[in-house]
Amino acid sequence: MQPSIYVVDDDKSVGRALCRVLGAHGRRAIQYESAEKFLAEADILGKCVCVIVDLLLPCMDGLALQAALGRDVPIIVLTGHPDVPSAVRALAAGAVDFLVKPVDESVLLAAVDRAMSKADEATRRRQELNILRARLDRLTKREHEVMLLVAEGLMNKQVANLLGTVEKTIKVHRARVMQKLEVDSLPALVRAVDRLNLDETAQSPPPPLVKPAQP
Structure with a gap:
């Protein structure tokens, strides 16, 4: 069984x-x-996981690890030396909670439940987007062009004029787009396109972590 929780603490x-x-x-x-x-x-x-990390780790500290992982991995920050600026930074960056050692068991478990719920939701969204991407790959180049223009709110006639074809042809392409994306209405199509665009932004690769040089 794969671990669902990782504890990062130098103690x-x-x-x-x-x-x-x-x-x-x-x-x-x-x-x-x-x-x-x-x-x-x-x-x-x-994976569907969360990370519990100590704030004052040597070398890369808890906030730096949080930044490296990004918002897709739920983080709980623990510290024996709390300070307001660190708590504000951690929570503003998406930490599920900022807890002070020694932490009460019930408080810890409640934070972990919230973190795992967040992880479950992120996993579900990721799976749905993967399915949507697979459906998007079914489209031809022209169907992709039609999809984007229709999602912008253009009428079939307007799309036809922009693409240099006739309205009847656009209707056929539009129907195929709806069928291949498995959506049944224009609002559903717009939501699908919006989700794909948002995902492309969210999935921009972070800069690689630089490992310390070996002595």
Whole structure:
């Protein structure tokens, strides 16, 4: 069974304690002692997971790890030395919660439940977008052009004029677009196009992490 929760804390005893608590409540957790090791070894791409990270890790700290993972991975930040600016930064960047050690078990579990709910939703959206992309690949180049123009609100006659063809041909292309994308109305088509455009923006690859040079 794959772990659903990753605990990143340089204090081994804290990491073990958190994993025991989570395990006792049916959540498999695995611990890492550094953000660098976690990024190098943890297999989380496309998985339904959350990360519990200590704020004051050596080298790459908790906020830097949060930035490296992005908003798609739900983060819970833990710290024994809370400060308001760090809490504000973490929450503004999408952290599910900012908790102070020693954390109450019920508070931790509630935060993990929220994080996993967020992870489930992100996984569902990702799966739906993958299906939508697969449907988009069925379109011909001309059908793709028609789809974009129709989604902008242009009438069939206007689309025909722009593409240098006749309205009857556009009607055929439009029907095929609807069929291949498996949508049954213009609003549904517009939503599908909007989701694909939003996804292209959200999926822009982040700059690669630079590993420290080996001595």
